[in-house]
Amino acid sequence: MTTPLGSFPGGLVLDGQKKRSTYDAIRKTPLSKKLILPLQQHIGAASDPIVQVGDKVLKGQKIARADGHVSVYLHAPSSGTITAIDEQPIPHPSGLSALCITIETDGEERWIDLEETPDFTTLSEHEIRHRIREAGIVGLGGAGFPSFIKLNPGVHHTVETLIINGVECEPYITCDDMIMRERAEGILDGIEIMRYALRVNKCVIAIEDNKPEAISAMELALARRNDLHNTSVVVIPTRYPTGSEKQLIQVVTGKQVPSNGLPIDIGIVCHNVGTSYAIGRAISHGEPLISRIVTVTGTDVKHAGNFETLFGTPMHELLSFCDTHREANEPFILGGPMMGYNLSGDHLPITKTANCILVGVDNAARQADPLPCIRCGECATVCPVSLLPQQLYWYSRSKDLEKTREYNLFDCIECGCCSYVCPSKIPLVHYFRFAKTETMNHELETQKSDNARLRHENRLERHEAEKKEKEARQRQRKLALAATKAAKEKEQAEKAKTAESQSDNQEK
């Protein structure tokens, strides 16, 4: 075990509420009759379907391919028939619809042939990344960034430390906790593969001290691996938002990721424990990513726990499986209570980034009319990024986007600590999201108008050039005309002259 080297300012000590969902082992969600698979379950470009309606597919078969660099493959979570490829509502804060592939399962769960690789060292780093991409693996901590990209340090960087994020700092969520307790071996398999792909020697597994079972499970598994050198569990103090990548790096290494930079710039790569497990399965057993562990918990869930759920499973099936007492249209949270978003429709599918479904929380924030900001500065005290939320709020409210930038709006990680402590109950993060979107829209507009202006200017220039060219041509033609005219006149004059002289001679 190693000790953390740093700390970050601010943060909150929150009531974890994790016991509720850790009494039982991870259970499997029953197979759903219908699986709805959005083509975009990751950051980047949506996958491109490679099946057609009516096709029979096997469990684990590719149904959509990566489109572009920042994209991954998508697989059929179970065997069955493709019944539709169309727009379906997806889990999104604004209730958007997007292209989805719908599979009617046949209940047979017939797998495709899996390509097992017992010794991953027979593969090159490049082949490993390629397989991870083909297995559809994205960051399972919640962001969903394609993992193979984060396993490619490129030629300009050397990676010093691989940090495995088992922090899980948000209250209520326990899927990482449970996977560490039950599948520590599998996580270590993934770590070995990632270390190989990144050519990194040192690895730390960071876990908050409110998960003693997970810590001992990981340490026990580590002790059994004699070949895994320079890997250690680092127990870090429980404080929200330690699980955020940048904050975790600061806690573990004492270093800060430069603003607008990436962890790789300071020689660090972070992956979630769930991702690590998925990578282990994908390389060693050839299994693509077709399911994840989802925490279902909250005050209205009778049998809270963690459920290994196939992607595409409609949420209402999972909720009724846990005996949830939810009134029709009562909103629930996807993700944690601090950073998740609320949904009201429960026919939405479970996706790769769905780590937790939370129905009912204690001490829920009320929709009270906020009082004015009294500038108490508590928000600044708890901000883990050292922003000044009250100033940002002031400028966001007055739509002074220039100023919000000056006060580093885009360094805000939207952790929600400021809103949590605000005595005036101002939904600060809401304002910051608004200001960010406004700024981005504004930039888009500026870019558009810049483009239009450029086009216009080019057009004018072109016209000017054409005009000049035309004039030049005309001038030349005129000159030529004048020249020929002069030549003709000269000729005529000469002719006349010769004629004259001839006549003269004749007269003579």
Add this chain to the structure above:
Amino acid sequence: MPLSRLSSPFLSGTSRVTLHMLQLLLALVPAVIAIVYFFGPSVLITMTLAVIVALLAEALMLKLRGRPLKPFLTDGSAIVTAVLLAIALPPLAPWWLTVVGVLFAIIFAKHLYGGLGYNPFNPAMVAYVLLLISFPLEMTTWLPVASLSEQPLDFAGAFHVIFNGQLISGLGFDTVSGATPLDAMKTQIGLLQHPSYISQQPLFGLFAGKGWEWINIWLALGGAFLIYRRVISWHIPVAMLLALTSISLITWLLAPESTGSPLFHLLSGGTMLGAFFIATDPVTAATTIKGRIVFGAGVGLLTYIIRVWGGYPDGVAFAVLLMNMLVPLIDYYTQPKVYGG
């Protein structure tokens, strides 16, 4: 519990503006008891009057500005302003002085700037300074502590004084009133008396003015409670008291004939009220950590400068207002370094 917020975070802490204000009032209770003990019960009458006028003025202004009454009347901020002003006023302050002060604080210093959260100057101190400049006689007619007075004021007596402008006996104030210790120190130093000699007089106690030192100590303890409860942060009071101590210590060591001791300055007049209850008003103080230290130190230094070299015996109110003006500047230049920046 069902969700009602539109976006995350869906959890909320227990901190409330009203709770802050209530704790602030609670922290003042011991000091108010001390004031009653030393200067009679008149402060209670002034305080009640001030609170009633403040709430009425607040309601009137909210109505005129078309704002909802309930959330703002119950936030407690108007009550805090009224109570702080009442504590700062002299015990013999006539009723109209209190009324004028409170009306000015609520209407001009608070609501004309936009109400709660938008006023650049501390309303209680704006009112105090207005009264001090406009009615210097009434504002400096102070009582000696009860034990020194031949006719200590009881409740009926205090009531009579406040509302009739004279003592029950019909005699004028000058038979009972006296200078504050700060005033006495200043005037007599001006007459080339040595401070150590001045503080031998009956008006003075162990370290500072009799009674005053205890009121200040109780205010400091109340302030410590507020820091413990995280209603205020330690930065402003500590910076202010350190600055005041340092400058008075330096002057005292270099020229002991020209000033009272550091302890005298710490426990006199409005030092502790200013440090823990006035300068820490979040609305009008600096908000960054470094900024708060600069702000507090500025208040401490200006308080001393005004007390010793200025025209007024106490300088806390002026010091706070002057530093209030600098807050935007201080906040701008003391922004914390952002992660990765």
